[in-house]
Amino acid sequence: MAPPPTPQTMKERILETADKLFYLQGIRAIGVDTIAAEIGISKRTLYNHFPSKDALIAAYLERRFVKPRPSDKPPAEQILGTFDSLERRFAAKDFRGCPFVNAVAELGPKDRAVKKIAIAFKESRRVWFRERLNELGVAEADALATQLVLLVDGSIAQDLVRDDPAMARAAKEAAKVLLRNAGVDVGDAEKTAVTHSKRTPH
Numbered sequence: 001m002a003p004p005p006t007p008q009t010m011k012e013r014i015l016e017t018a019d020k021l022f023y024l025q026g027i028r029a030i031g032v033d034t035i036a037a038e039i040g041i042s043k044r045t046l047y048n049h050f051p052s053k054d055a056l057i058a059a060y061l062e063r064r065f066v067k068p069r070p071s072d073k074p075p076a077e078q079i080l081g082t083f084d085s086l087e088r089r090f091a092a093k094d095f096r097g098c099p100f101v102n103a104v105a106e107l108g109p110k111d112r113a114v115k116k117i118a119i120a121f122k123e124s125r126r127v128w129f130r131e132r133l134n135e136l137g138v139a140e141a142d143a144l145a146t147q148l149v150l151l152v153d154g155s156i157a158q159d160l161v162r163d164d165p166a167m168a169r170a171a172k173e174a175a176k177v178l179l180r181n182a183g184v185d186v187g188d189a190e191k192t193a194v195t196h197s198k199r200t201p202h
Contacts, residue, residue, distance in 0.1 A: 011049040013039055018060050023099055027057060027106050054113065057103070061117045064099045068128055075132040076184050079148065083172035086155060090165035097160050098153065125149055138182045151175055 021030045036046045050056040100118035129148045133141035155171035176186045
C-alpha cells in the first residue's frame with residue numbers, strides 16, 4: 001500500500017499559489033495581499049517564508065526552471081519531440097507563454113535578478129539542444145542549437161497571438177529542414193541517424 005502523500009508545508013502552499021496567480025494573471029497584477037488572501041493567511045505569515053515580493057518572484061521562476069527528463073530515444077527524435085510537447089502545451093487552456101519571457105517583459109531588463117534567472121533558463125535549453133546535436137555528430141552544433149531555440153520561442157509567440165497550436169507543428173517542420181541541412185536523417189524517427197556530412201546549418 002502506497003504511503004499517504006506528504007502534507008504541503010506553508011512555504012510550498014504559498015509558492016504554489018504564487019505560481020498559479022503570477023503565471024495566469026501577471027506578476028505586476030498580483031500583490032502579496034492577493035496571494036495571502038487566496039491561501040487564507042496574513043501578509044506577516046507570507047513574509048515569514050518570503051521576505052519580499054522580489055524573493056517570491058525569484059522562487060516562482062526557480063520553481064519553473066525544470067530540466068528535461070533523461071530519455072533513451074534517439075537524439076533527433078528527442079529534438080523534434082520538443083515541438084510535439086509544445087503543441088500539446090499550446091492546446092492547454094492555461095497556456096500563457098514562457099514564464100521567463102513574461103517576467104522580463106513585465107518587470108523590465110533592469111530587474112537583474114529576474115533577467116539572470118531567465119537567461120540561465122534559456123541557455124540551459126540551448127545547451128540541451130547542443131548536447132543532442134553533439135551526440136548526432138553535427139559540425140556546427142552550437143549555432144544550430146541557437147537556431148532551434150529561436151524556433152521554440154518564435155512558435156510560442158505565434159501561438160499567443162494566433163491561439164493556434166499548429167504553430168508548433170510549423171516550427172517542427174522548420175527544425176527538420178535545419179537538421180537535414182546539418183546532415184541529420186530525420187526521415188524515419190525510429191531509425192534516426194547521422195550522415196557523415198559536415199555541412200554547416202543555414
